[in-house]
Amino acid sequence: VYRVSSPAAGTKPSYRFWMHGAHEDVLDNQRLLSNDPVSGTLIFDDRLAFYETSIRFSGSPFARQKWTESYRLRMPKGRPLWGRFGKFNLENHQGDGALDGRERIANYLLRQSSGHIRVPYLNQWLVSFQVNERVVLQPREHVELPSREYLERWYGDDDDGAFFEMDDRHTINDSGFQESFREARVTYPPYGSKENGENREYYRYFFNPRGWNPFDDFDDLITLCRVLDPAATADVLFDDLIAETMDVEEFLRVFAIRLNTDDHDSWGARRGKNYYFYRPSVDGRWALLPW
Numbered sequence: 001v002y003r004v005s006s007p008a009a010g011t012k013p014s015y016r017f018w019m020h021g022a023h024e025d026v027l028d029n030q031r032l033l034s035n036d037p038v039s040g041t042l043i044f045d046d047r048l049a050f051y052e053t054s055i056r057f058s059g060s061p062f063a064r065q066k067w068t069e070s071y072r073l074r075m076p077k078g079r080p081l082w083g084r085f086g087k088f089n090l091e092n093h094q095g096d097g098a099l100d101g102r103e104r105i106a107n108y109l110l111r112q113s114s115g116h117i118r119v120p121y122l123n124q125w126l127v128s129f130q131v132n133e134r135v136v137l138q139p140r141e142h143v144e145l146p147s148r149e150y151l152e153r154w155y156g157d158d159d160d161g162a163f164f165e166m167d168d169r170h171t172i173n174d175s176g177f178q179e180s181f182r183e184a185r186v187t188y189p190p191y192g193s194k195e196n197g198e199n200r201e202y203y204r205y206f207f208n209p210r211g212w213n214p215f216d217d218f219d220d221l222i223t224l225c226r227v228l229d230p231a232a233t234a235d236v237l238f239d240d241l242i243a244e245t246m247d248v249e250e251f252l253r254v255f256a257i258r259l260n261t262d263d264h265d266s267w268g269a270r271r272g273k274n275y276y277f278y279r280p281s282v283d284g285r286w287a288l289l290p291w
Helices: 021-029 102-113 148-158 219-228 235-245 248-260
Strands: 014-018 038-044 048-058 070-074 087-091 124-131 135-144 162-166 169-172 178-182 207-209 275-279 287-290
Touching (some): 021 038, 021 048, 102 124, 102 248, 219 235
Parallel strands (some): 014 124
Antiparallel strands (some): 038 048, 087 135, 162 207, 162 275, 275 287
16 A cells, blocks of 8 residues: 655655554544554655554543644554654643643753753654544654653663653543542552551552563552651651652652743642653662653
8 A cells, every 4th residue: 555645845854654544534533542552654755665663542531632733643563763762752731732831841941951860751752643633744843752662772781670651640430431539649558548558559659660561569669758758757767768769869850840941730749740750770760750
C-alpha cells in the first residue's frame, strides 16, 4: 500500500503519521481513555520512514481528547527516533496549545543551571504534525518521556533503582469515564491514618512503578514519605534523615525553576502530580525528575 503526498513545508521538523483507514476507525471508536495503540508509519522530514510505529491518544482524564490534543508514539523495536527516543509524546498542553513555552523554558533553565550537580531534564522541541487527514500540519511539542533509556543516559550503571510516576488516583466507571479523583500526596500515607503508613496499597496509583521496578516494591518510597511527613518524623530528626534520604540540592533546583516559570501543574505548586521520583541504588538518595 502506497500513499502519495506533497512534501512537508516550514521550518519545524515534520512528523507525519499515516495509518490504514481501519486503524483510524479503531482509534476513533475505542474508549477515549484506552491506552491501546494502533500501528502505522511515521514519516520524518520526508527523509525517513519508520514502519510499525504505534500511536494512541494521551493525556489525563482531564485533558485527553480525540485527535485535537496530545498523542503517544512508540517507535518500532530497534529503531528509536534519532537513535535515542523509543517513545515520546506530542503535546498540545490541554488547550494552552503546543506553543505554550513554560515546560520548554523550565527544562532549558534546568539544563543551564546544573553545574556540578546532576539535575536531569527533558528534551523538548516544536514539530509540525499530521495524522492522516484528522490533523494536518499543526504544531505539537515533542516531549521526551522519563523512561528506561532516560535513566540509562542520566545514571549510567546506576539506572536500576526504584522509579515512580506521581499522579492523581482516578476512579473510572464501566463506561470508561472518570467519576472522581484524588491528588497524590507525599505523606505517610497519602490518605488515612499513620497505622496504614506501611501498607503499599495506600500509595498505589498515586505512585505508579516505572522503569526497572518489576517487583512492586514500595518500601523505599514509603521511607521517603515518612521522612517528609512532619506527623511521622520529629523536627529534631528531620535534618539528618532528609540528607540521607533525598538529594536536597537537586530537589530545590527543580522546584526553584519550575515555580518561577509558573510551570504550576505539579507537586509543590497547585497539584499533586507531574513528577517522577527516582532512587539510584548506588547513591541511595531520591531525585526529582520533572515531567
